[in-house]
Every structure is written in C-alpha cells, then in structure tokens.
Amino acid sequence: MIKSQITLKQLEAFVGVVDLGSFRKAASVLGTTQPNISNRISTLEETLGVILLHRDAGSVRQTEKGEALLAIAHQILWNAEAFLEAAERQDLVDDRLRLGVTELIACTWLHRFLRRFREVYPSVSVELEVGLTGEIEKKLATGQIDLALQTGSFDREAGRTIHLRTYPYIWVAAPALAQANGTNRSMVNLLKGPVLTHGRNTVASKELARYAEAKRLAMNQVVYSSSLASSVQMTVDGMGFALLPAALVRDQLQSRSLVQIDIEWLPSPLEFYARFNPKRVPRFVEVAAGFAAEIANSGN
Structure with a gap:
C-alpha cells in the first residue's frame, strides 16, 4: 500500500504544471504559491525516485517517465x-x-447555470469571462479557461464538444420606427437607413455583407457593436432597425418596446456549444457542461 507517501496535491501540482506550461500558472490555478508547487513536485519525484520534469530557464519539459505517468495522474x-x-x-x-x-449566454440563462452549478459544487469558485467567441476559443486552447460556452464554427480543436442550442436571428425595431416605415419593408429599403447589429466579424455580419454584395446593396448605414446589450438599447431608443438573436430581445418583444419585422432575408442561426478538454480539466467541468446543455434547452 502507498499509504500517504503520494498525495492528491502532489499529483495536482504535476498535472497543473504540465497542462499550463509553468509553475507560476499552476500555482495561480491551484490557489497556492509557486514554491509550494515546486516543493510538491520535488517531493513526488523524491518519493518515486524518478525525474518527472526538466526545469530549464523559462520552460518546463516532461521527461519520458513524466510523460508516461501524466495520463495516469489525470485518471x-x-x-x-x-x-x-x-x-x-x-x-x-x-x-x-x-x-x-x-x-448572449450572459444575457439569457447564465445566472440559472451558475445557480445550478453552485447547488452541486458549493466549494468550487467560478472565474467568469464574457467575451467574443474567438477570444474565448483562443483562451480555451491555451488552457486559460476550462469550459467555453460559445458559438461555432471552430478554428481550434477542444477535445470534447457538446451542442447546446440553436438561436435564430430576427429583425426588430422600436414600434414608432416600424410604424413610420409602413409596410414596404425589404432589404433594399432597410439598408438605406441605420441597421444595428453586433460584431463585424461575427458569422451573421459576414453573411449580411455577402448578401449585400451579391445584391449590390450599400452597407454604409450598418452600425456594428461589440456589445449586444448596447445594440438592444439603441434599438429600443429608435436609432434603427436591428438584426439580433430572438432570445436576446424576448423581454422587449413581450413588453412591446420592440416589435418584430418581417424581412425576406435572415442569416444562419447561431449554434452554441459547450467545449472543454477532458484530458486537462477536472471531472466537474464535464458535469458543468451537462448542466449547460440541460439549462440551455429548458427555455430562454
């Protein structure tokens, strides 16, 4: 029996340093100091009688034995x-x-997800980052986040991808603006005035640009915003028609501060996914991804 010669903290330190690439990053994630991480790994190496990591200036490399033991440590x-x-x-x-x-998730069902996760894992703290899907995907790939709730498509492999939900787009406007423009609504007329939408590099904005180019329609009245919440507020204030995910404006449609507009063109719906690397994250991350799938499909 190994009794207490090897501890879970030692294995966590070993896995953390390898997965994150440095003692400093592992210490930050594990909530301790760099000397503690170094000591845990040194003690583990001494107990095993093997070298697990080569510590070069500014870098950490696994030894052959360390590479062989990493998967077992994860398990x-x-x-x-x-x-x-x-x-x-x-x-x-x-x-x-x-x-x-x-x-979009932050503005819809994130709070319900966090409550569900906290009910099951009360001692696990959550570090939240809200951003564009490209930024989130990059941080997932470099090990800076454990779980990404993001749109497709993907530029990098994650390890595990779970489909969450499909979000269609709709055209909306403030009631006064919709009434002033009457019933003669088409993409030709719409693009003559301000059109509000989110990031220029989003899939929907790129599809809108391709559509306008194919129809030879001007795009100089399109107003892009990196903030969906700002786009919604500007639309409520009557600053223009808006192309937004339907789930984002559900409350405004119910209160009649916005109305839906029927237009002949819509972009592809947003597809949302939970993504994580099971080889690099704790087990509870997979459970959290399951919670996300459950809550995303239970309503807005």
Whole structure:
C-alpha cells in the first residue's frame, strides 16, 4: 500500500504544471504559491525516485517517465472526484471553474447555470469571462479557461464538444420606427437607413455583407457593436432597425418596446456549444457542461 507517501496535491501540482506550461500558472490555478508547487513536485519525484520534469530557464519539459505517468495522474484525480460524486459529497470538491461565455449566454440563462452549478459544487469558485467567441476559443486552447460556452464554427480543436442550442436571428425595431416605415419593408429599403447589429466579424455580419454584395446593396448605414446589450438599447431608443438573436430581445418583444419585422432575408442561426478538454480539466467541468446543455434547452 502507498499509504500517504503520494498525495492528491502532489499529483495536482504535476498535472497543473504540465497542462499550463509553468509553475507560476499552476500555482495561480491551484490557489497556492509557486514554491509550494515546486516543493510538491520535488517531493513526488523524491518519493518515486524518478525525474518527472526538466526545469530549464523559462520552460518546463516532461521527461519520458513524466510523460508516461501524466495520463495516469489525470485518471487518479478524475477518479478521486468520481469517488466523491458517488458518495454524493461534491461539496468536498474545493477547486475553481474558469468559465468563458459569450454575451448572449450572459444575457439569457447564465445566472440559472451558475445557480445550478453552485447547488452541486458549493466549494468550487467560478472565474467568469464574457467575451467574443474567438477570444474565448483562443483562451480555451491555451488552457486559460476550462469550459467555453460559445458559438461555432471552430478554428481550434477542444477535445470534447457538446451542442447546446440553436438561436435564430430576427429583425426588430422600436414600434414608432416600424410604424413610420409602413409596410414596404425589404432589404433594399432597410439598408438605406441605420441597421444595428453586433460584431463585424461575427458569422451573421459576414453573411449580411455577402448578401449585400451579391445584391449590390450599400452597407454604409450598418452600425456594428461589440456589445449586444448596447445594440438592444439603441434599438429600443429608435436609432434603427436591428438584426439580433430572438432570445436576446424576448423581454422587449413581450413588453412591446420592440416589435418584430418581417424581412425576406435572415442569416444562419447561431449554434452554441459547450467545449472543454477532458484530458486537462477536472471531472466537474464535464458535469458543468451537462448542466449547460440541460439549462440551455429548458427555455430562454
């Protein structure tokens, strides 16, 4: 029996340094100091009688033995969480979830997701980052976040991808603006005045640009915003027609501060996914992705 010669903290330190690429980053994620991380790995190496990591100036490399043991270390940590889960003691999991989400999720069902996660994992803190899907995907690939709730398509592999929900776009406007423009609404007429939408590099904006180019329509009246919330408010204020995800303006449509406009063209719906690398994250990240799928499909 190994008794207490090898600890989970030592294995966490070893896995953290390899996955994140430095002692400093591992210390930050594990909520301790760099000397503590170094000491845990040195003690583990001494106990095993092997060198796991080469510590070069400014870099860390696995030894051949370290590479062979890494997958097993991951599995041990995964099974330790599974043990607590089987015992229904997820409250004993003391860790952090680094979560990256897009603004649409932040404005719709994120709070319900966070409440659900906190109910099951009360001792796991959440570090939240709201940003554009490209930024989130980059941070997922470099190990800066554990779970990405983002739109497709993808430029980088993640390891595991779970489809969450499809969000269609609609055209909306303030009631006064819609009434002033009457019933003669078409893309030709729409693009003659201000059109509000989100990021220039989003899939919807790129599709709008291709459509306008094919129809030889001017795009000089399109107003792009990196903030969906700002786009909604500007639309409510009557600054123009807007192309936005329907889920984002559900409350405004119900209160009649916005009305839906029937136009002959719409972009492809947004497809949302939960993405994570199961080889680099704790077990609870997969559980969290399952919560996201459950809540995303339960309504707005």
